[in-house]
Amino acid sequence: GDSVTQMEGPVTLSEEAFLTINCTYTATGYPSLFWYVQYPGEGLQLLLKATKADDKGSNKGFEATYRKETTSFHLEKGSVQVSDSAVYFCALKDTGRRALTFGSGTRLQVQP
């Protein structure tokens, strides 16, 4: 079946540091890939997505590239801010499936 594996957290960074959160996946079809962000006390919001191999999703300075050869979709940001502190979820939606498969989430803490 489908699965998503994310790096364990929490990830603690200083403001303006470079961020990478690793995400790898297994899927039986041709999935679309997503990063969702959850701020404290809130629901999940879509951060970015990619629907096919080599696509790059980007939003708010975050980027992730759909790498089919390594089955990865790592999240990166060049300079994090305190306001980026949140839990980040990698997810996929496989062909023929209606719902998303989520990773376990990675908590990011950015210190001033």
Place this chain on the structure above:
Amino acid sequence: NAGVTQTPKFQVLKTGQSMTLQCAQDMNHNSMYWYRQDPGMGLRLIYYSASEGTTDKGEVPNGYNVSRLNKREFSLRLESAAPSQTSVYFCASSEEGYEQFFGPGTRLTVL
């Protein structure tokens, strides 16, 4: 345009009690979903509804029932709550093939 709304935001139940979690969306989406979020496990699908009048089991349906009342509303019912159902519950909606929009969640504690 409120998006996806959920009620209540918090609830404490005793083992064996029943309750219904309400969800509504105003985006005219056909598909709606119920997930539960547990520490270290991400979100797991409980039930989903592809359209009004249809529902299907997800990954963890045991102990739950759902009703797709109309296109806007999708409720989740716990008939006899158990401590293992302590979790945060999220409702989501989407149009087929597009991103899912999530509600703010219901934090449920079963004592």
